[in-house]
Amino acid sequence: MTFHDDLLLGSTLSPLRRDLLKYAYSKVDDGDEIPDEAEPLKNKYLHVVEKGLGPKNMSTLSQKKVS
């Protein structure tokens, strides 16, 4: 993870980013539409829960096993 991930996947994930911008904007231009650049990373993690880590399956191809 990088600082970028920290920001996107930090203590509050996408809301952190939105809130950070809202917070920063709060005394400048309240009501601005806040983009949510965290969605791709958030979706990447949700995809793991919903669909798994990836397309390959070790049970059929791995030569390595715990002994």
Place this chain on the structure above:
Amino acid sequence: MIIGAGTSGLCAGYELKKAGFDVQIFEASSRVGGRVKTFKDPFLAPGLHGEGGAMRIPDDHFLTLKYVEKFGLDLFPFEQENKFIFLEGYGSTLTYDKFNQLLQAKDAKLLALFPGLKPGEMGKTCDELFEAAVEPVREYFMEVYKKNPNNITAAYEAITEKYDKYSLRTYLTDVGKWSQAAINLYDVGNAHVVFENGFIESWKDAFLSSNSQGGLAGMRQLQEGMDGIPKGFIRDPDVDKHTLIDNITFGARVTHIDISNTQQISLTYDAGASIETVTGDWLIIAIPYPSLRLITKSQSFSPRKEVAIRSVRYVEVTKVLLQYRQRWWEPIFHANGQGHDGGLVTDLPIRYTMFPKTKHSRQAERSERGVVMAAYTFEQDATSLGAMSPEHRTLLAARNIDRIFPGANSLHFLEASIAQVWPADAMAGGSAFAYFGPMEKTLFWDDMVSAEWGSTVFFAGEQVSYTHGWIQGAFEAGISAALQLYSIATVNLVDDDDDSMSD
């Protein structure tokens, strides 16, 4: 192989098992969940529960909520409708709203408890003081952001670079120019402030809490206890074919890890009266750093990871739960024109009390009883409470509560007590959760998340996330470690069955 059947290790193991890996988890205790620890019968009356560890889920913790949904667990609101404060020197219990009004009115009796407040600090609430103190951070953030439009990362990195050197205390005194009296006011007005924590992490928590009007709005909890989350990974095989129920070795205290010339990892553990050794291709370490420190290794990890393992800051927490035969507090809260539940901050040793949410609560529907988190303490308060005998600790907590609500006859209703003393919990390494100190984020993060021993050893646990102290952090780290391992393990493999991963 995975060390630790806390939420992070379970999550990593579960996702790897779904991907066809042969998973073995080694857990020193006899239960799953780690720092998710729900007390039920026989510690409390049948049908009741109380949380010794994680106890609430913010609405934005999407991974936690995703697994809650997956496991079919029922949620209900956590936020509390009342908030009180009791300061020993003031002598009577106030609603928090009244406390703020007195601060703003510069009430002489209240301000006398904080001698040395600067003129500019008088007349402000704790939140107003803090918001003013962190205003330079917001301004600097916007200054950098305006120079780098649509690049919030650059702005965030800039404030991190500038302010990560501060603890919360040094920021407030050196940058915010707070008096010691203001520090004291903020301390007793919040109860959970840890001034030695790093400023950046404290700042993120604080401004996000202020955004949600006290940090509790939008929180939810599980109807039958938070242990439903880790137990979701060990459901009956008929319910979940990927269950880890038979992939965990309990009572296995890992003492040594080794790597062979052929990159095989071996793991030695105490198992009851015997010592066992197993080998495998990859290892995920999903236990707190203080516990990892106790495991010997045949060779060191990278130097900065070793420093991180040795020094990353952990927070100590002690919670004392009291079971009352009747929810005696409800009439008091009603008298304040609000709901059934509430929180209390105090400078007494119990520091923070949470009266349970009863609206929509199944355990409240089942019984007139209630389990109060009488003491939710941090750092020195947690250590002191933890050092007491259970009987003495119960008496202290119950009498503190009785003193704060005199006339409620609360001692008359006390039935049982149980405490979770994380500083004395060997399985957790004597710690509740990680929370970066000054510069730890800047110095250690890249090394904390990197694999070791030729990409055969990976790291999970909430400390390897930026959501320290939350189940969400355990999930983030567990999935990250599983993704890292999966990527390494499958790099040279070809699988024609792309649908095999579908759950």
